Amino acid sequence: ELKVEQNPLFLSMQEGKNYTIYCNYSTTSDRLYWYRQDPGKSLESLFVLLSNGAVKQEGRLMASLDTKARLSTLHITAAVHDLSATYFCASDTDKLIFGTGTRLQVFP
Amino acid sequence: GAVVSQHPSWVICKSGTSVKIECRSLDFQATTMFWYRQFPKQSLMLMATSNEGSKATYEQGVEKDKFLINHASLTLSTLTVTSAHPEDSSFYICSARDGARGSNTEAFFGQGTRLTVV
Numbered sequence: 001e002l003k004v005e006q007n008p009l010f011l012s013m014q015e016g017k018n019y020t021i022y023c024n025y026s027t028t029s030d031r032l033y034w035y036r037q038d039p040g041k042s043l044e045s046l047f048v049l050l051s052n053g054a055v056k057q058e059g060r061l062m063a064s065l066d067t068k069a070r071l072s073t074l075h076i077t078a079a080v081h082d083l084s085a086t087y088f089c090a091s092d093t094d095k096l097i098f099g100t101g102t103r104l105q106v107f108p
Numbered sequence: 109g110a111v112v113s114q115h116p117s118w119v120i121c122k123s124g125t126s127v128k129i130e131c132r133s134l135d136f137q138a139t140t141m142f143w144y145r146q147f148p149k150q151s152l153m154l155m156a157t158s159n160e161g162s163k164a165t166y167e168q169g170v171e172k173d174k175f176l177i178n179h180a181s182l183t184l185s186t187l188t189v190t191s192a193h194p195e196d197s198s199f200y201i202c203s204a205r206d207g208a209r210g211s212n213t214e215a216f217f218g219q220g221t222r223l224t225v226v
Contacts, residue, residue, distance in 0.1 A: 033214070042114075042201055042220040043152075088151065096142060096203065096215050098152045 002027045004091050006099040013106055016078050021102045023072040023089035031092035032065050032072045036085045037101075043088070047074075079106045110136050112204050114218030121192055121225055129187045129221045131202030137182035139207030142215060143175075146199040158185050160207075182207065192225040199223075 003026040013019050023032070031050055035043040047056045049065035049072060056063050060083065062075045072089055084106045089099040111134040121127050131141060139160050144152040156172075158164040158179035166172045174196075176188040185204075189196055199222050203215040 040222070043217045045214070045217075048214055092215075095154060095157055097154065098144075101151045103149075 002029075002091060002093060002097045004089060004097050004099040006087075006089060006102050008102060009100060010103045011105070013076075013079050013104070015080055015106055015108055018078065019076050021074040021076070021087060021089075021104075023074070023099050025070050025072075025089075025091040025097075025099075027070075027091075027093065029067070029070075029091045029093050033090045033092065033096070034061075034063050034072070034074055035088045035090065037088060038085050046087075076104075079104075081106050081108070110204075110206055110216040112138075112202065112216045112218040114202055114221055116221060117219060118222040119224070121223070123193055123225055124191055126188055126190045127192055127223060129189075129200055129202075129223075131185045131187070131204065131218050133183045133204045133206075133216075136204075136206040137208060138185070138204035139182065140205045141179055141185040142203045143177060143185075143187050144201045144203070146201060146220075152201060155187075189223065192223070194225045197223055197225045 005024050007022045034046040047063040052067040054065045060077045065072045086103045088101050090096045113132045115130045141158045143155045146152045155170045156164045156166045158177045160179050164177035179185040201220045202218040205215050
């Protein structure tokens with residue numbers, strides 16, 4: 001059974017700081033997604049990682065994928081309050097299985 | 109980009125009644141649709157996978173007689189929560205893959221439906 005775990009579950013960080021969210025998955029998968037969810041809303045697609053070594057960046061967020069280690073990371077650079085949300089990774093085989101989620105709170 | 113429309117956005121129903129949630133792909137043909145349930149402050153849990161024209165595949169622990177899924181066309185899947193009870197109150201989200209791009213392409217998500225059973 002595919003399991004996807006994220007670490008940490010909750011992250012409170014000061015504006016301007018950097019941090020990394022980790023996503024481990026248990027079975028072979030070449031596709032990994034990152035999503036953002038604001039309270040009461042559905043998912044917003046952030047990154048689609050399709051191959052080993054893939055790295056994508058958008059603004060203050062950068063995602064990477066290591067399929068051999070079954071690990072993806074979401075790095076936050078110089079956090080701002082607008083990044084406060086819950087972030088999910090999801091591993092894709094024939095179905096999309098979500099990680100536990102990381103609730104990010106950025107304070108001044 | 110691909111758009112998935114879910115309706116209604118929120119619904120309040122009485123215990124014991126049934127509620128139907130629709131999920132439509134607006135600009136592509138969705139051969140596969142997924143239904144998720146999300147309780148407050150938790151992750152999305154896959155309930156079932158539906159393929160157009162065939163029976164849905166339910167995840168372990170999901171009652172197929174309670175959560176009826178119909179995927180009668182390439183643009184519409186419905187989830188009916190039968191005999192709803194307060195513990196069924198949750199956020200339900202659908203997603204769909206574009207069949208024309210292959211079987212394992214990115215899935216696009218609906219806006220979600222917040223169900224409250226009173």
